[in-house]
Amino acid sequence: MAENLSRRSVFRASAGAAVLASSASASPLVATPAAAAPAVPQTGSAGVARRTAAAGPARPDAKTERRVRKLLARMTVEEKFGQLQQLTWNPDTGPGEGQNEAAREAAAEGRLGSVLNITGAKECNELQRYAVEESRLGIPLIFGLDVIHGFLTTFPVPLAQGASFDPDVVTRDAEVSAREAASWGVHWTFAPMADVSHEPRWGRIAEGSGEDPYLTAQLTAAKVRGYQGEDYAADGRLAACVKHFVGYGFPEGGRDYNTVDISERRLRDMALPPFKAAVDAGVATVMASFNTVNGVPAHANRHTLSAILHEEFGFDGFVVGDYNGVQELIPHGVAADGADAARLALGAGVDMEMVSTTYADNGKALLESGQIELERLDDAVARILRVKMRLGLFEKPYTDEDGEIAEPTASTRRHARETAAACAVLLKNEEHTLPFGKDTSSLAVIGPLGDDTQELHGTWAGPGARKFPAVSVLEGVKKAVPDAKVTFARGCDVTGDDTGGFAKAVAAVQASDAAVVVVGEKASHSGEAAVRSDITLPGVQEELIRRIAKTGKPFAVVVLAGRPLVLSGVVKQAPAILNAWHPGLEGGNAVADVLFGKVNPGGRLPTTYPRAVGQLAVYYGHENTGRPYNPDDKYTSKYLDLPHGPLFPFGHGLSYTTFGYSGLELSEKSVSARAVREGGAKVEVKVKVENTGRRAGDEVVQLYIRDKVASIAQPVRRLRGFERITLKPGEGRTVAFELGADDLGFHTNDPQGELLVEPGEFEIYAGGSSEARLHTTLTLT
Numbered sequence: 001m002a003e004n005l006s007r008r009s010v011f012r013a014s015a016g017a018a019v020l021a022s023s024a025s026a027s028p029l030v031a032t033p034a035a036a037a038p039a040v041p042q043t044g045s046a047g048v049a050r051r052t053a054a055a056g057p058a059r060p061d062a063k064t065e066r067r068v069r070k071l072l073a074r075m076t077v078e079e080k081f082g083q084l085q086q087l088t089w090n091p092d093t094g095p096g097e098g099q100n101e102a103a104r105e106a107a108a109e110g111r112l113g114s115v116l117n118i119t120g121a122k123e124c125n126e127l128q129r130y131a132v133e134e135s136r137l138g139i140p141l142i143f144g145l146d147v148i149h150g151f152l153t154t155f156p157v158p159l160a161q162g163a164s165f166d167p168d169v170v171t172r173d174a175e176v177s178a179r180e181a182a183s184w185g186v187h188w189t190f191a192p193m194a195d196v197s198h199e200p201r202w203g204r205i206a207e208g209s210g211e212d213p214y215l216t217a218q219l220t221a222a223k224v225r226g227y228q229g230e231d232y233a234a235d236g237r238l239a240a241c242v243k244h245f246v247g248y249g250f251p252e253g254g255r256d257y258n259t260v261d262i263s264e265r266r267l268r269d270m271a272l273p274p275f276k277a278a279v280d281a282g283v284a285t286v287m288a289s290f291n292t293v294n295g296v297p298a299h300a301n302r303h304t305l306s307a308i309l310h311e312e313f314g315f316d317g318f319v320v321g322d323y324n325g326v327q328e329l330i331p332h333g334v335a336a337d338g339a340d341a342a343r344l345a346l347g348a349g350v351d352m353e354m355v356s357t358t359y360a361d362n363g364k365a366l367l368e369s370g371q372i373e374l375e376r377l378d379d380a381v382a383r384i385l386r387v388k389m390r391l392g393l394f395e396k397p398y399t400d401e402d403g404e405i406a407e408p409t410a411s412t413r414r415h416a417r418e419t420a421a422a423c424a425v426l427l428k429n430e431e432h433t434l435p436f437g438k439d440t441s442s443l444a445v446i447g448p449l450g451d452d453t454q455e456l457h458g459t460w461a462g463p464g465a466r467k468f469p470a471v472s473v474l475e476g477v478k479k480a481v482p483d484a485k486v487t488f489a490r491g492c493d494v495t496g497d498d499t500g501g502f503a504k505a506v507a508a509v510q511a512s513d514a515a516v517v518v519v520g521e522k523a524s525h526s527g528e529a530a531v532r533s534d535i536t537l538p539g540v541q542e543e544l545i546r547r548i549a550k551t552g553k554p555f556a557v558v559v560l561a562g563r564p565l566v567l568s569g570v571v572k573q574a575p576a577i578l579n580a581w582h583p584g585l586e587g588g589n590a591v592a593d594v595l596f597g598k599v600n601p602g603g604r605l606p607t608t609y610p611r612a613v614g615q616l617a618v619y620y621g622h623e624n625t626g627r628p629y630n631p632d633d634k635y636t637s638k639y640l641d642l643p644h645g646p647l648f649p650f651g652h653g654l655s656y657t658t659f660g661y662s663g664l665e666l667s668e669k670s671v672s673a674r675a676v677r678e679g680g681a682k683v684e685v686k687v688k689v690e691n692t693g694r695r696a697g698d699e700v701v702q703l704y705i706r707d708k709v710a711s712i713a714q715p716v717r718r719l720r721g722f723e724r725i726t727l728k729p730g731e732g733r734t735v736a737f738e739l740g741a742d743d744l745g746f747h748t749n750d751p752q753g754e755l756l757v758e759p760g761e762f763e764i765y766a767g768g769s770s771e772a773r774l775h776t777t778l779t780l781t
């Protein structure tokens, strides 16, 4: 208290002039006012703006702006509303039927701006011809698709990629995916998903980078760079769409689409930073989210869309609504009918309407009655035209039909395999159960996902998932130890209560030196509208593990899932657990690489693993409460029936080697808060990390801070830096981080986005998880 009162000076700034979070810019910790850090637009060969990746929000270049204005001046009101309409394509019926026919007609009449879910260079070109060659102004359509973690080559689900703690890993997926999808006529991906979430019941946690805003911001920006490159007009690139704006990851009860009531400061400190990072990385578009934000649906939310996204972040691309999201303002209870929904959504800042047609149906009348302003309509159209011009669509509306990529290549498969191995997290490894020796003479592969080639692709996989079966764990194991006797017994299904296969599974284990039990979730258990109230292993899989444990044979459990599961029961039984997520096309090979030690696991958990569903929400960056947990004091914050804390903390992951930390040092022990806030002063943090074991391995060096006393209670820890490094046995390296205003500051509930950097003490922790012990103190004066 005394310390709190002694704080005389508090440095304030509105977020309009402050970077909300350290973005993934080249110098991520520099607190440069956003308005002063525009990208430098240069004119590219196609006459479109070229941007330096991650140089700040894209800024219009004069030539593109002139073109936009000229075209806008020629457009009728119908054509303007046409640009704001996106319709979906039905790949099953093909052109000439139902909704596809409607899309062709609208394209030919200049009443359509975009189509989603259409793929194939030929099919895309055919539809594009209606817009380009038949419509009055020939404005090309932009084709969008959910390219989430691969197109032909499936990479691990995004949550898995979060576990890599490696922006390069994420970029590589985006680059491969962009190349494949672009060759099929796709211009625009509805990715990355930047929704931070504390909710493992929520199936869409699979699509994001986990619970931490800093990690998510870094990886979101890396993904944007991967899809878009320096210039998304270039061949093999896609325009990206960061989604879902905003707060979608905090639904009550974890139920998809559900209410989100989030304080302004949490919105700004937890949900918004990844979106800001995406805008700073030059993301082309943003998608609005289905949820309400403090009572106002995101599709009708002027505060988030206009005040924050447009004005504070300086975003000049366009906002697309989510599927029917504008129409859904009616059941939300804020719009009386379609006209009302259109008025609210367009007024708030949704530029393009996905699938529902309230803009097209009501726009003209709303304009005539003054309920929509022409200026806002023109702004929405200009935003869409700007992105189409930046994409080079006017110069190159068609895709080369001979250039369509047919299948994953050896090189993309290698990337997928390396990525899946890099994302695997070794949760437990008692008595060095893993890695199995290459000399293993017999091994039993057990479990319902042991020979699976489909579920491994995970949720939201691309068209490749239907054509190219994933490498199963069984196949990967057989290839890794070709001389061993490998037997397989499923034991049970992923779901259901049939234990009829247990006896055969147990016999197979008894007849082998060791076993791998491959369990988890189906692809359909996570993703959109895939919410589970019980996130333990489905069916009788846990019972299967119990039976295997009784054999006394060494075994490892491999968990394949799209969310953090409650693994308390598994931890009790299994000597070793490898969490390999839904690992994608090369999953089985990657798992085998880790099981047999070809790859030393280096993934770390991007979310906290709960002990029980009843413990949710459990996340590392919580506040302390006035009665923090104390085992000896009943009246402290805890559960009567659960040990305190998570099963596995955020950032946790084991290795086949060990790492030691020492020499945590600050460039200055004390620095003025004013210098940090206003002068851009930074404190350098250094720590020495050493491989103290006998194998080379990857360590994710993590930096956390705790603001001990602040005018608003702060999280007990906040991740503010990480670096994945590879060290040989005995090798040491000093890793350096910088802390600036974004790291040491926080937001208040002020809707203007006030960022405070307050004097006081900060604990600075470095180590291999969110429970790192090594720490020092920084004082802001």
Ligand code: BGC
Residues within 6 Å of the ligand: 116, 146, 190, 243, 322, 323, 528
């Ligand atoms: C999802 C979005 C997705 C869109 C288009 C919606 O249901 O919420 O994430 O991009 O569909 O497929």
